[in-house]
Amino acid sequence: xxxxxxxxxxxxxxxxAVCISAVAFAGGKLNPANVPNDLRPLIPLAERWGxxxxxxxxxxxxxxxxxxxxxxRQAVQAHASKITEWLDSFGTGEDxxxxxxxxxxxxxxxxxxxx
Numbered sequence: 001x002x003x004x005x006x007x008x009x010x011x012x013x014x015x016x017a018v019c020i021s022a023v024a025f026a027g028g029k030l031n032p033a034n035v036p037n038d039l040r041p042l043i044p045l046a047e048r049w050g051x052x053x054x055x056x057x058x059x060x061x062x063x064x065x066x067x068x069x070x071x072x073r074q075a076v077q078a079h080a081s082k083i084t085e086w087l088d089s090f091g092t093g094e095d096x097x098x099x100x101x102x103x104x105x106x107x108x109x110x111x112x113x114x115x
Contacts, residue, residue, distance in 0.1 A: 034099040036086050038079075042103070045075055049109045050102025057109055069113055076110045083107055 030047055032040050049072055051057035061069065076083070083103050090096050096104070 028098075030099045030102055034097045035103075036082070038082060039086065039103070042075055042079060042083075042106075043099075045072055046099070046102040046106045050105040051109070052101065052105050057105065058112065061109060061112060072106070073110050073113055076107055080107070 028047065030043050030050075032043060035043060049057070049060065051060055064072075084107075087096070087100055087104055087107075090100060
């Protein structure tokens with residue numbers, strides 16, 4: 001039983017480390033030069049919500065206020081086609097920039113918002 005408890009806490013610590021690093025990425029600065037001009041106003045939202053880790057993104061959304069979630073949804077939906085067009089411009093097998101990845105995860109966050 002002690003081993004199982006130790007294993008549980010070790011796994012929990014690992015998950016927490018992943019979440020912290022994912023949230024840290026979300027707070028990182030994105031380079032505007034790597035973002036299409038008409039999407040640059042969304043950079044602060046992508047820096048906040050572009051969390052690559054599913055658990056970290058879910059936790060961030062759960063702690064967001066209703067107003068924050070609404071602002072995110074409205075901003076991304078207003079630019080959804082342009083964001084998708086930009087993300088689709090990366091070829092198959094081509095690495096996506098950190099900026100594009102943040103926008104992709106931000107779109108995913110909106111999809112995960114409750115109605």
